[in-house]
Amino acid sequence: MAGRDSNGAGPPAVVLVGPQLGENIGAVARAMGNFALADLRLVSPRDPWPNPKAWHTAAAAGSVLDAARLYDDSEAAIADLGFVLAATARRRDMVKPALTPREAAAALHAARMRGAGTGILFGCERTGLDNADAVRADALVMVPTDAACSSLNLAQAVLVIAYEWFQAGPEADKATVSRKGSKPAEKAEIAAFFAHLEAELDACGFLHPPEKRPAMVRSIRNIFSRTGLTDQEVRTLRGIVAGLAAGRPD
Amino acid sequence: MAGRDSNGAGPPAVVLVGPQLGENIGAVARAMGNFALADLRLVSPRDPWPNPKAWHTAAAAGSVLDAARLYDDSEAAIADLGFVLAATARRRDMVKPALTPREAAAALHAARMRGAGTGILFGCERTGLDNADAVRADALVMVPTDAACSSLNLAQAVLVIAYEWFQAGPEADKATVSRKGSKPAEKAEIAAFFAHLEAELDACGFLHPPEKRPAMVRSIRNIFSRTGLTDQEVRTLRGIVAGLAAGRPD
Numbered sequence: 181m182a183g184r185d186s187n188g189a190g191p192p193a194v195v196l197v198g199p200q201l202g203e204n205i206g207a208v209a210r211a212m213g214n215f216a217l218a219d220l221r222l223v224s225p226r227d228p229w230p231n232p233k234a235w236h237t238a239a240a241a242g243s244v245l246d247a248a249r250l251y252d253d254s255e256a257a258i259a260d261l262g263f264v265l266a267a268t269a270r271r272r273d274m275v276k277p278a279l280t281p282r283e284a285a286a287a288l289h290a291a292r293m294r295g296a297g298t299g300i301l302f303g304c305e306r307t308g309l310d311n312a313d314a315v316r317a318d319a320l321v322m323v324p325t326d327a328a329c330s331s332l333n334l335a336q337a338v339l340v341i342a343y344e345w346f347q348a349g350p351e352a353d354k355a356t357v358s359r360k361g362s363k364p365a366e367k368a369e370i371a372a373f374f375a376h377l378e379a380e381l382d383a384c385g386f387l388h389p390p391e392k393r394p395a396m397v398r399s400i401r402n403i404f405s406r407t408g409l410t411d412q413e414v415r416t417l418r419g420i421v422a423g424l425a426a427g428r429p430d
Numbered sequence: 431m432a433g434r435d436s437n438g439a440g441p442p443a444v445v446l447v448g449p450q451l452g453e454n455i456g457a458v459a460r461a462m463g464n465f466a467l468a469d470l471r472l473v474s475p476r477d478p479w480p481n482p483k484a485w486h487t488a489a490a491a492g493s494v495l496d497a498a499r500l501y502d503d504s505e506a507a508i509a510d511l512g513f514v515l516a517a518t519a520r521r522r523d524m525v526k527p528a529l530t531p532r533e534a535a536a537a538l539h540a541a542r543m544r545g546a547g548t549g550i551l552f553g554c555e556r557t558g559l560d561n562a563d564a565v566r567a568d569a570l571v572m573v574p575t576d577a578a579c580s581s582l583n584l585a586q587a588v589l590v591i592a593y594e595w596f597q598a599g600p601e602a603d604k605a606t607v608s609r610k611g612s613k614p615a616e617k618a619e620i621a622a623f624f625a626h627l628e629a630e631l632d633a634c635g636f637l638h639p640p641e642k643r644p645a646m647v648r649s650i651r652n653i654f655s656r657t658g659l660t661d662q663e664v665r666t667l668r669g670i671v672a673g674l675a676a677g678r679p680d
Contacts, residue, residue, distance in 0.1 A: 211586065213579030240579045282597070324597070329463030329490045336461065339586050340593050347532070347574070377670075386673035400670070403663050413653050420627075420650070423636035424674035 189292045192345060193219035193299035194338060195257050195264075197313050200226045200305050206237030206245065207335030208302075213241030214339070215346035220248040221257045221299070254301060254313045262296030263288070266309055266317035267337055269330065277319045281341045284321040285348035300341060305334050365414045373414050373421075374401055380425045439542045442595065443469035443549035444588060445507050445514075447563050450555050452481030456488035456495065457585030458552075463491030464589070465596035470498040471507045471549070504551060504563045505621055512546030512614035513538070513658070516559055516567035517587055519580065526652065527569040531591045534571040535598035546614040550591060555584050565648050566617070568655060615664045623664050623671075624651055630675045 194212055199205050199222065209220060222229060229250060235242050251257035258264050265284055279287060288298045301317055303309030314320065323332055323340050332340070378387065378397060387393045404417070444462055449455050449472065459470060472479060479500060485492050501507035508514050515534055529537060538548045551567055553559030564570065573582055573590050582590070628637065628647060637643045654667070 210579070210583070214575045214582055214586075216576040216578075239583075240581060280597075323593075325464045326466040326596070328466075329460070331490060332464055333460070333489075336464075336586070336589050339589060343573075343590050343593075346576070347530075380674055381670065384673045384676060386670060396666075399663070399666055403659065403667065409653065413649070416646075416649055417653065420631065420636060421674065423634045424630055424671065425677070427634060427675070427677045 189262075189295055189297045190219065191217050191292070191298075192288050193221050193258075193261065193297070194342075195221045195223060195254065195299050195301045196225070196304075196334070197223040197254050197257075197301055197309060198226065198304040199334065202227055202231030202233035203237045204305055204334050205231065205248075206234035206241075208338045209234065209238040209241045209244040209248075211335050211339035211342055212244050213238070215342035217342050217345070218244055218247065219299075220244050221251060222248055223251045223254050223257050225250075226304075254316060258299055258301070258316065260297055261299045262294075263291035263298045264301060264317045265299070265319055265321045266301045266314040267321050267323075267341060268303070268314060269308055269322065269332070269337075276314075276317070279319050279321045281321060281323055281344040282348075284319075284341060285344040287319065288345055289348055300338075302334060302337060365409045365411045369411060369414045370404070370409065373404070373418055376418055377421050380421055384425070439512075439545055439547045440469065441467050441542075441548075442538050443471050443508075443511065443547070444592075445471045445473060445504065445549050445551045446475070446554075446584070447473040447504050447507075447551055447559060448476065448554040449552075449584065450476045452477055452483035453487045454555055454584050455481065455498075456484035456486060456491075458588045459484065459488040459491045459494035459498075461585050461589035461592055462494050463488070465592035467592050467595070468494055468497065469549075470494050471501060472498055473501045473504050473507050475500075476554075504566060505617070508549055508551070508566065509616065509618040509621065510547055511549045511617050512544075513541035513548045514551060514567045514617065515549070515569055515571045516551045516564040517591060518553070518564060518570050518572055519558055519582070519587075520572075526564075526567070526655070529569050529571045531571060531573055531594040532598075534569075534591060535594040537569065538595055539598055541614070544614060547616075550588075552584060552587060561648060562644075565651050565655060568658060613661055615659045615661045619661060619664045620654070620659060623654070623668055626668055627671050630671055634675070 194208060194217060196205065196208060205222065205225065212218065212220060234245050238245050265279070291298050300321065301309060301313055303313065321341060323337060325332065381387045387396055444458065444467060446455065446458060455472065455475065462468065462470060484495050488495050541548050550571065551559060551563055553563065571591060573587060575582065631637045637646055
């Protein structure tokens with residue numbers, strides 16, 4: 181998954197620099213798995229690796245952890261990559277473009293299509309990336325958040341950026357929410373339903389007086405025209421009208 | 431924060447139906463705080479509420495938990511809202527539009543600008559929303575994910591949807607399509623219409639046999655939940671039901 185394919189280089193690597201808790205590494209793996217990222221790189225995790233707590237929170241994304249690679253420093257972790265972003269919660273005192281996640285997704289796809297290996301650096305849970313790591317990146321990526329509550333946890337920062345990457349790419353098409361097959365009612369079926377309903381409403385006196393009838397009919401048709409009824413639903417509605425009009429069975 | 435302001439109704443409510451773990455409720459609050467959502471509603475949480483574990487994971491978003499409201503069922507929790515989405519991980523056997531988070535964000539902003547209170551229903555961690563809850567919503571929202579690892583945890587589903595809502599910002603308001611001169615029906619008005627309709631359908635025998643009643647009720651509610659009914663339209667529908675049930679005047 182992380183290798184080159186016919187559409188350019190593989191999906192971006194997620195590089196965690198100095199992550200502290202195994203649970204968080206697992207949650208990052210899960211977020212990656214949700215959005216078809218597979219290349220996890222760990223730079224000097226605080227606790228010994230492999231860490232069983234990570235597999236627990238990774239849920240179905242254990243394979244991302246199985247394939248994770250360990251590095252001593254961030255320089256080594258990104259040595260094979262051609263385009264790298266640094267995720268950061270704050271503006272840095274450095275002259276680098278700061279991208280939104282959506283802009284970052286576009287930039288990552290563009291780099292990938294040029295054949296560049298890509299990656300995103302994330303700092304440790306408590307302090308984020310230090311400047312020495314951020315400066316290695318081609319650009320920063322910042323998730324815009326509400327100023328009153330701006331801190332995203334590590335897995336959530338990964339999630340938002342991975343989400344945008346996935347939405348921007350061809351993978352999203354495959355997963356695209358499909359609209360399930362149920363046949364839309366034909367106009368003739370809907371017209372027959374209206375005729376049936378209006379005949380019953382005439383019979384029970386609901387559409388009186390005659391001068392108001394056209395406007396009332398229009399409002400009623402409007403309610404049902406807006407709904408995109410299926411053929412089954414039209415049959416249900418006709419059953420309701422017939423049932424109500426026939427009155428109580430006793 | 432949840433009330434109407436000069437730009438229409440407040441930001442969407444997040445409605446958790448049957449959440450299990452306090453930690454997850456806290457993580458949801460944090461995700462809400464990150465993206466300026468403040469109206470958290472809890473429907474029958476499994477563990478006693480308030481739950482100290484929630485405040486621990488909420489980090490800086492404790493105020494979201496302080497203001498959270500408790501409800502016995504989802505119907506009560508959304509009674510004052512005019513436009514409700516149901517977050518779901520899978521296609522349902524019901525004919526409702528399924529929106530991506532980006533489409534959902536635009537729809538929520540548009541509803542808000544019409545003056546409708548809005549909300550998003552999320553099911554419990556293990557099983558998601560059941561159909562009886564999902565059917566109350568105007569549309570579904572599904573996060574497209576990789577098929578091999580499609581399960582998002584609760585807070586992450588909230589995060590992605592809240593993120594898109596926040597990104598859509600005030601620009602999405604321009605897309606508003608208003609229906610002049612009438613306001614969206616509140617869920618309580620629609621619930622009263624359903625109660626009225628179903629009572630009449632019980633009386634005339636339409637909902638027999640009893641074992642088929644739940645599925646029939648679901649299909650019927652679904653027809654009307656999809657339409658974005660105005661308060662005037664709900665009055666018209668109630669008039670139709672009363673008129674048909676009263677039978678021919680002669």
